[in-house]
Amino acid sequence: MSSVSERLRGRSELGVSLLLAVLGVLVLVDASRIPTDFTQRGPVGPAAVPVAVGVALLVIAVLLARDVLRGGHGESEMGEDVDLSHPSDWRTVLLLIAAFLANIVLIDRVGFPISGAVLFWGSAYALGSRHYLRDPLIAVALSVVTYLIFARGLGIGLPAGPLEGVL
Amino acid sequence: MEALSDLLNGFATALTPTNLAWAALGVILGTAVGVLPGIGPAMTVALLLPVTYGLEPTAAFIMFAGIFYGGMFGGSTTSILLNTPGESSSVITAIEGNLMARNGRASQALATAAIGSFVAGLIGTMLLVLLAPAIVDLAVGISAADYFAIMMLAFIAVTAVLGSSRIRGFASLAIGLTLGLIGIDLATGQQRLTFGIPQLADGIDIVVVAVGIFAIGEALWVAAHLRRRPADIIPTGRAFMSREDYRRSWRPWLRGTALGFPFGALPAGGAEIPTFLSYVTEKRLSRHKDEFGRGAIEGVAGPEASNNASAAGTLVPMLTLGLPTNATAAVMLAAFTGYGIQPGPLLFEREGDLVWALIASLFIGNTLLLVLNLPLAPLWARLLRTPRPYLYAGILFFASVGAYAVNASTIDLVILLVIGLLGFAMRRYGLPVVPAIIAVILGPRAEQQLRRALQLSNGEISGLWSSPLAKLIYLIIAVVLLWPLISRFVLRGRHPLAEAAAGAGVPLEAEPPPADDDRVPEERP
The missing domain is CATH 1.10.287 (Helix Hairpins)
Structure with a gap:
């Protein structure tokens, strides 16, 4: 095998x-x-x-x-959280890519606070987190706080979307 | 001592209460992000870059210096408390550091790493102050052809010296050069590899490339192989050490610094070799040889100082020649370009105030690191417990924020994903990522120098090696490229020497894997 x-x-x-x-x-x-x-x-x-x-x-x-x-092969990269004894987990990778694409599609339509939360929650879900209350709460909090720090505090343009004026 | 008065002026600029607050914030953010497993110094700097976008250049640099040192220290904390190979530069620190931690001496291991980093950073930055003006004086006079030769040396050094497989290093270099070609050719206005996409005309932003390869590539790679069982983390108290520990540490700190700085300052590629040499040296000189392999403090003090001194050393070619020799320096160069600042000899003339403020902030960042991190060590250790789904989701999240913030364009997010997938494939198939990053940044500059040089020589190709400096550099390149052949044929007859060197642990010959190809042709421009 x-x-x-x-x-x-x-x-x-x-x-x-x-x-x-x-x-x-x-x-x-x-x-x-x-x-x-x-x-x-x-x-x-x-x-x-x-x-x-x-x-x-x-x-x-x-x-x-x-x-x-001739039999040469590249050595896969090691890392703190990498365990090469398992085969590649493609499902996780594809789900992560899906979460990433969701952010790309959504960011200009519904604004960063929502699309960023989707990205974080989707990624955490893909990576195996199943806290159905805690995960979305963290995602929304992170996204909104990041938006406020970047857009308000640092003056870096992140789209607010329909939440313009609310945040 | 003109440099010293310049430096004092730099301190005058940097030492305002606001700037000190930015430096402290930079150190804390840099350490916090750098401590997280899977995030090395280069990724820390790339991920935190957007935070500095909104600041004016001086404040941004000062925060940046804090992020730089914080990220470096964070990486060693991880390797001491978690025994798994992280970034290559702290692998050696991890050997004895983790053993010390396991024996209940985590506090001392972290303390000798922190103080050693401080000492090395202090001496390294001081050497930068002394060396930089002299190198700038030399560099102002060198020609485009010489510059081109130096850049070729940097390419070859990062590609052929590091890593186990040269052909894979060159593959990575070529990928980077290709990415660097994308966009409008500045000299003629011709579009190259843009495929009619208007957003590609300005080229791919280097921040997007760096974040894509480091952050997205790493997150996807880890996701595909996420450790099912949580790694065991050793709890630690406040970092401190005894008088005896100091007595055993100070010499390794100084020796490690002496080994690390030159390796960083010359384009000799990274901290792997000096940290390894430092480890071997300390093991041989130690009066506690029996403790090596069971957690000897010298084995942490030396390599860690060496690692930091090498990082300070890389700033010499980066600031004076605009030549990055490791991934962190490459990302920093990208950051400078982002602020509209072009490192190189002219930088010291045109923006002297800014450069010296940056160098002064390196001292400030280094000092703050020591002050903050000795008491905060237990907090950093707790960060290691961050649930992995949140950690890697957070990396993807902040990477997207950073890439989007550059131009407020979703195209950049698409490019980020594509480059992230490339980074994933490179990790999967053992292509080192550093040559690619260096090539993306240095490739276009090298082309510019090449064309300038050939214009000056009227298209005569020999104009590229007409100066003695260029001749010397091409000779060094030839030796580096032919080294596997040279060592095979020349050293075969002299076994005792080769064995003595091997016995001392000196990597005379970078062991190529059996089927690897050594006869990679030099890339001809």
């Missing part, structure tokens, strides 16, 4: 190579459509460095793929 997942893991790392190669092609294609003849000032035009970076990306993609195929 472990050898299968180990091999899958090794193969998924080829995705990094693929990503680098795609990035490289993207950078080169983008560089090729920059008109260099008339815009160029001095011997190095706006496309030169992108071409170099694009080529470097492709070369690194190939070298990394070779390294992975």
Whole structure:
């Protein structure tokens, strides 16, 4: 079982190579459509460095793929709260991304105090907190206090939304 | 001593009651955030950056200095009280520090870390005062080609020296360079990698990149592997130590400082090597060798001083050359740019008052840290008990606030998420994040210097290495890149030396994993 997942893991790392190669092609294609003849000032035009970076990306993609195929693999990062003995918990990650997207969609519509509370509560829920009274209360308090500190205290623009005038 | 009178003027600017209050607030916020597990100094600085946006530059810098030192100290508190590897610079502190804490000497471990940090910060900042004007004098005269060479050295140093896999370091560097290309080319007005999205024309804000890679990437990564069982935290009282502890600590503090500062000041990459060297040195010199492995105070005092001295050292190239050599310095450089201030030799001429006020605030922040943190240690220890769902939800929350506050634009939040996912993938596949951050910030500057240099040499590529300084730097780059080959062929014949060095724990050869590729081509501009 472990050898299968180990091999899958090794193969998924080829995705990094693929990503680098795609990035490289993207950078080169983008560089090729920059008109260099008339815009160029001095011997190095706006496309030169992108071409170099694009080529470097492709070369690194190939070298990394070779390294992975020879059995090399990157060591996943450790951390205080990280336990690598379990497989990745994708459900939590997807729920977090959903909470994050909710904030993006809501912030200009209903204002930061509400969208921020949704973000915090959603994230806490995704991470396994199930205090159905305490979690939302903390989320709202944090969001409103942050709004007041930033918008009122520090003069940094966070949208109030429909709560404009209430807070 | 012109520097000293400049410094006194700096103190005159910085030492107002309001500014002192900002510094104290910065230290408290910096320590509180830095103590939280999973948050290293670079992320602390990135997350707290928005708080300083609304302040005028002097007050912002003063608060910032407090955040910087607070974040550093917070990280070591975490590693002493929680024995799990956190940020790489405090891994060594954690070894003996946690053992001391387990033996009921948490207070002493925290005290020697705090006082050692203070001593190292004091000496390091003093050295910054003495060195900076001299380096600025030298730097004013160096050419665009030399600058380009120095930047290449910084790229290679952070990529090839750190981490276990060079090819993955270079992959990270290339990703960073690509992100740095996005936006309008300043020299010609051409759009690069903007894909017709108007918000990308100004480039991606560096704060968004840093917060995305550090905060979002880390939160998602931890979320995917959250420890099910809570880590055990050792309770602590007020930090204090006895006369005997002082007697055993002061030499390690000074030696650690002497090791740490040069590593930080030269672009030699991070605090890992000096903290490790300090640990090995103290272990060898200690009269209590038997205590090593059971919680020796020297093993905390030395590495912790070394860590802080190295952080102070990174400020030398950051302020005088605009050259960040670690993640924290990179985020600070981004912050300065955000205030409309461009670090580099001209900064000392144009905004001398501001720079010296900042340096004075480093002294103030360092002192406040000691005054506040010795009595507050038990409070910080309690922060370690923050329920993890709230902790990581809070990181996502404040990261969003910070990214949104930069331009009040939701596009930045989308970019933040994309870069956060990138940061997640990099952690998953062992791509170090520091080269990417350095490349995003330094890449565009390096391109500017390259084009300027080639303009001056009429497109003659040899103009890049015509000066002796540039030649020397390219030679160093070649040695760093070819080091694995050199050590394999040259040192093979001299086993005794290599073994003696290895026996002393000197990392003569950064052990590459077996299948790693050593023959990475130098990136040619």
